[in-house]
Amino acid sequence: MPLPADAPKQARRRAGRPPQALLSSARITQAALKLVGRDGYKGLTMAALARSLHVAPSALYNHVSSKQDVLLLVEDHLMGRVDVSAFGAQPWAEAVCVWAHSYRDVFAGHLPLIPVIALLPVTNAPATITMYEAVTRGFLDAGWAPETVIDAVVALESFIYGSAYDANAPADIFDAGDLAPDAPSFSAAVARRGSGATDPAVRARHDADAAFTLGLNAMVAGLAATLGQKNAAV
Template identity: 60%
Template sequence: MPASTSARADPHHDAKPRRRVGRPAAAVLDQAGITAAALQLIGKSGYDGFTMAALARTLNVAPSALYNHVSSKRDVLVLVQDHLASLVDVSAFEAEPWERAVRAWAWSYRDVFSQHTPLIPVIAVLPVTDAPKTLAMYEAVSAGFSRAGFPQGRIVSAIVALESFIFGSAYDVTAPADIFDSGSMAESTPNFTAAVQAQDLESYGKPADVAFNLGLEAMIARFGALRG
């Protein structure tokens, strides 16, 4: 049989290689993927379980591939910090009165970190160097304070004070509902037990929200008195 006839008879002759389907053998790494995997790992195992080797396993890549994108654990934490900061709403500082802007920012900040409490001890003391989204958040808040006539020398201290309250309140969101149940000690702690039972939850419904609102409004009132 002529070669040309044989070629026509073979259905695979001159056919282009078929493209493989399904997941690639190795994960395609980028900052967004690394950040998402780090959040997943820390949420599951806590900060103590967060290592570069564990992160590489989560991403299904070799540690060497991971180090091509980030040089250290700190670099990953900066990515995580920046991602969470980008979720905090600071838009009210552009258009709303100072009190409303601080209120909106603080509630948003608390809600974001209440979903990621294992990260609070780390991020609370992590420098903001090389974290553009975090710095953008602080810039927006600082500008809002400045426009409202807040003394420049007190702005950072005010932000730190608010953050300390916000981070603690984020933990409170995840606390068990019976955290203040005095149980068998109720008779020996009558004042505290009565105060727990008398909590006014009508405004917000959740003890954590009531406490956060009370503390935040007190801080806003005090800081507001410092404005020029």
């Protein structure tokens, strides 16, 4: 039955034009993370990324101009997941620990990107800058001199990135094997380590968590002592 002449006509989508954009920064970021997780950092190429998104490389270049732009999106996504909410809400030492634990957990899940992100400039990465601003403000509010803040943050980050690798280490990483009799002190210390869990993955994670907590607490205490010495000298 034909419609009346004055009936509203339903808008038709133009042929070949999707109702929404096929690509977005979020889609590109997620595809890049998946690609790196599967093939490692070397597997992240613009051609491979375009294939994973089922688009032509030219369509990808309409959104990002280079692999560097893609890495900037990835960096910002990961740094945006780091928890900085404790700064300004909890004492400085506790806030640093919350931040550091979150930071390690985020990058423990993305090991192939650590060597890249650790050396990637933060220029024009809004979530990354927001994270660093919150951390810096937390240090300044605690009494740190501005010229010392970034050095302290970099020292903590170096420990955090290394601990992210350790969180993925196998449970038997310190097994001396047939050489155990030649290193009795070391082997005995290794044997006394851990929670006693029978699941190797659980035991490895427990050991990594214990080492991280021990090291982090020592670093925070040392940094606090350094801060106290500087304040006492003023």
